[in-house]
Amino acid sequence: MGDGQSIHIWDDPWLPRPNSFQPFIRRDGAPTLVRELLLPELSWNSDFIAQWFEPEDVALILSIPLNQRSIPSASNPSPIVETWKRIWNAGIPGKVKVHMWKVCASILPTVAQLRTKRIWITDGCVFCNDGDESIHHVSRDCSFVHAMLRKVPSLSSVISSSSDYQASMLDWLSHSMQTISSELFDFLLYLLWAVWKERNQRVWNGKNLDLEQLFFQAASSFSLFTSLHPGRSPKIKRASAPLGASSDRNFVSYLLVIEALPGKAACAWAVEFNQSPNIFESDCLQLVNSLKSEEEDHSMIGRVVDDILVHLTSIPSSFFQHVYKESNLEAHKLAKLALYSNVFANWKGSIPSTIRSLVASYCNTSSH
Ligand SMILES: [Zn+2]
Structure with a gap:
């Protein structure tokens, strides 16, 4: 069993982030071992973690589920790290990787997930009308997902093994990745993402593709992607930054x-x-x-x-x-504004009135 005894925070790849698997910034006096971040009952010490890491890293660390199988340990290279690495290095678009990361970190906004935050949208699974659209359901267990995967005969072992890993998508992916070729594994991830994309089309836009159309579309865009990115050689763990x-x-x-x-x-x-x-x-x-x-x-x-x-x-x-900085003054002003107003905002379409003049002046300077 791994308990983080010997995982080194700054040298070992342990965070679910492409491609370094390490935190961004080391501060003087920071803890060095992952076990220092744990409370005695093996949960994350979130207050302590917040003192030493950037907010983005804090969120990542806290997203790592702590159970006996998934806590990283150096003697037993953690399946979580190995599987993350494999997913982040897969020959698939970044958005598919991000999707799979959300699935594995249990943060995909499914109906069941939203309910835990008291947000109520449609009922149940849009594919099979199953009452509960959980992350596991829509990402693997739904009969629609199975039908989609069955279109690829060599994925049958992967489908049948899913019942052995009911509780963990990551364990299931980790097992699957060892039993099929790497190209097929990439395609598996791509198909699972395509189902989620179709699910969103149905929930939010009321559009429907049937199974045949969806599979055809996914298979052709996957092969287009791989032909445009031939031999994307996975990056191996980098030397730690000096x-x-x-x-x-x-x-x-x-x-x-x-x-x-x-x-x-x-x-x-x-x-x-x-x-x-x-x-x-x-x-x-x-x-x-x-x-x-x-x-x-x-x-x-x-x-x-x-x-x-x-x-x-x-x-x-x-x-x-x-x-040059001089031609980027408005960006600096915007950054300062964001810093002082303590808001995180992005917008599309009409520009918020508070920053309209800054943006206008930026557009003027950059047109010269
Ligand atoms: Zn379903």
């Missing part, structure tokens, strides 16, 4: 990461709203250069670079371009 012993150097690295993170946030936004093509402007020259380079980035921002590259795979024709 961390300076002096706190000065840590601080400089810290600033660099802060400069790079908005680029990642912008990409995530574009992926979420399916916006492409995009030109992302950043005044962080190191970030822009590193994204263009074929070389792996071993600096502090390497992990951010990896995340952005994953996002870019699902927003075609988008790229980063360097701009």
Whole structure:
């Protein structure tokens, strides 16, 4: 059994994040072992974790389910880490990976999930009218999902093994990944995502594809994707970022990461709203250069670079371009505004009145 005894927070891949599987920023005096983050009864010590990690990392850590099988341990390489790695390195679009991550982290907004937050929408499963649309149901156990997977004869073993892993999607995927080829595993993930996409079409847009149409569409877009991304060789665990012993150097690295993170946030936004093509402007020259380079980035921002590259795979024709700070003043003002007003906002369509003048002045400067 693993209990996090020897997992190293800063050297071992343990977080469900592409591609580094590690937290972003190390602060002086931070704990070094995962077990230090646990309470005696083996639950996450969330207050303590919040003191040492960035909010995004805190959310990731707390999303890792703690049960005896899934707590990472170095002696018994955790199935959770191995399966995460495999999913994040799969030859599938970033949005499919993010979907599978939500499934495994039990945060997919199904009807049953929404009910726990007292949000009520339609009743039951849109495919089979089963009363409870749980994450397991819509992602694996529904008869519609089975019918979809049965279209691929070599997936039959995967379907029949699902009853052995009722409680855990991750354990099931972990088992499946060992029993089928990697291409087939990618296709499996893609099909499961396609069902979820169809589910959303039915719930939110009242549109219906039948099983044949959906399978045909999924299979052809999957093969198109793989033909456009031939031999996407999975990235193997990177060497850990060199961390300076002096706190000065840590601080400089810290600033660099802060400069790079908005680029990642912008990409995530574009992926979420399916916006492409995009030109992302950043005044962080190191970030822009590193994204263009074929070389792996071993600096502090390497992990951010990896995340952005994953996002870019699902927003075609988008790229980063360097701009000088002077021509990016409005962006800095916006960032400051967000900092002080303590809100996180994004919008589409009409611009919120509080920032309209800033955006207008940005558009004017950039048209020169
Ligand atoms: Zn169903």
